[in-house]
Amino acid sequence: MKAFIVKRYGKKEKLQLTEVAEPIVKENEVLVQVHAAGVNQLDSKVKNGEFKLILPYKAPFTLGHDVAGVVAKLGSRVTKFKVGDEVYARPADHRIGTFAEYISMNENDVALKPENISMEEASSIPLVGLTAWQALVEKANLKKGQKVFIQAGSGGVGTFAIQLAKHLGATVATTTSANNIDLVKSLGADIVIDYKKEDFETRLKDYDVVLNSQDTKTLEKSLRILKPNGKVISISGPPDVDFAKQIGAPWFVKLIMKILSSGIRKKAKRLRVNFSFLFMRAEGNQLSEITLLINAGIIKPVMDKVFPFEQTNEALAYVESGRSKGKVVVKVK
Numbered sequence: 001m002k003a004f005i006v007k008r009y010g011k012k013e014k015l016q017l018t019e020v021a022e023p024i025v026k027e028n029e030v031l032v033q034v035h036a037a038g039v040n041q042l043d044s045k046v047k048n049g050e051f052k053l054i055l056p057y058k059a060p061f062t063l064g065h066d067v068a069g070v071v072a073k074l075g076s077r078v079t080k081f082k083v084g085d086e087v088y089a090r091p092a093d094h095r096i097g098t099f100a101e102y103i104s105m106n107e108n109d110v111a112l113k114p115e116n117i118s119m120e121e122a123s124s125i126p127l128v129g130l131t132a133w134q135a136l137v138e139k140a141n142l143k144k145g146q147k148v149f150i151q152a153g154s155g156g157v158g159t160f161a162i163q164l165a166k167h168l169g170a171t172v173a174t175t176t177s178a179n180n181i182d183l184v185k186s187l188g189a190d191i192v193i194d195y196k197k198e199d200f201e202t203r204l205k206d207y208d209v210v211l212n213s214q215d216t217k218t219l220e221k222s223l224r225i226l227k228p229n230g231k232v233i234s235i236s237g238p239p240d241v242d243f244a245k246q247i248g249a250p251w252f253v254k255l256i257m258k259i260l261s262s263g264i265r266k267k268a269k270r271l272r273v274n275f276s277f278l279f280m281r282a283e284g285n286q287l288s289e290i291t292l293l294i295n296a297g298i299i300k301p302v303m304d305k306v307f308p309f310e311q312t313n314e315a316l317a318y319v320e321s322g323r324s325k326g327k328v329v330v331k332v333k
């Protein structure tokens with residue numbers, strides 16, 4: 001089958017379109033014929049080698065973390081799906097590879113695709129949807145009437161997280177630049193701050209939750225807009241010890257993460273607020289909950305661009321630019 005592989009790690013390296021063997025389907029796995037694959041910042045970071053410490057993929061390997069497609073084959077112990085089901089997923093770490101014609105994934109990582117959206121739209125959802133879910137529902141336990149600040153409301157994570165937070169009944173503040181103000185308002189954002197003109201710290205105070213996706217300076221400011229016991233959940237680092245435990249990292253990686261996060265943890269403690277790092281994980285059950293919200297029209301995919309499969313490198317470069325509005329997808333079939 002055709003696949004885009006990382007042959008060598010590096011910022012300047014391009015993915016190579018090549019023929020590889022079809023994946024072997026383990027007993028609890030489903031083989032999915034890929035129709036579309038979502039593109040994420042994580043793909044670039046893995047290709048560049050920035051994640052080698054926590055995700056040591058041995059090159060050559062197939063890249064890609066989001067998929068929508070059709071179940072083509074079942075492992076002998078699969079119970080949740082049948083051949084022909086339309087599904088979507090964020091395959092688990094170490095089982096990635098959606099920039100290909102087929103991928104085999106554990107059935108627990110997969111969910112039925114929402115019925116009211118296309119394959120391209122569906123492939124844009126899993127990674128950012130699960131990130132927003134795990135930050136706002138699982139970690140923050142965001143409740144009706146609470147105030148949440150979601151940075152970069154026009155990005156892949158932001159466009160989903162705003163809609164989810166509004167569904168949960170929260171008041172949502174977000175940052176974006178002038179061009180995307182109408183977009184984030186249309187998704188339900190209550191307070192919109194043009195980050196190029198205004199400093200969010202001067203407008204926002206007594207927040208319950210911040211979803212941080214930007215740099216260290218933004219993270220530090222975010223601590224200061226929280227009410228006592230408020231929570232900042234950062235998806236852009238620094239990684240902490242709990243995360244090292246979650247991935248079963250060796251002692252020296254735990255130590256590195258303890259050191260990396262010590263500054264921000266101390267600052268949070270001084271302000272009597274909570275800091276935690278989130279690295280999202282594959283989770284078919286949560287994705288099934290997301291399917292229900294999309295089927296009900298509560299959450300809608302926000303699409304920027306669909307590239308043909310042959311232009312996967314161009315799609316990756318577009319995402320790397322950091323300017324996309326919503327999601328970028330590659331159409332495989």
Ligand SMILES: NC(=O)c1ccc[n+]([C@@H]2O[C@H](COP(=O)([O-])OP(=O)(O)OC[C@H]3O[C@@H](n4cnc5c(N)ncnc54)[C@H](OP(=O)(O)O)[C@@H]3O)[C@@H](O)[C@H]2O)c1
Pocket residue numbers: 040041042127128131151152153154155156157158175176177178179180195213214234235236278279280281319322323324325326
């Ligand atoms: N830890 C995890 O599990 C996890 C999961 C998903 C994503 N992430 C990380 O979270 C970050 C965001 O991911 P994403 O997929 O949402 O990225 P994305 O879709 O590429 O974000 C692009 C958007 O960010 C906006 N933006 C750029 N700089 C901004 C700033 N300083 N303030 C406010 N908005 C800004 C841009 O709007 P303008 O053009 O208007 O500037 C653009 O619409 C990335 O670093 C990604 O790697 C982590």
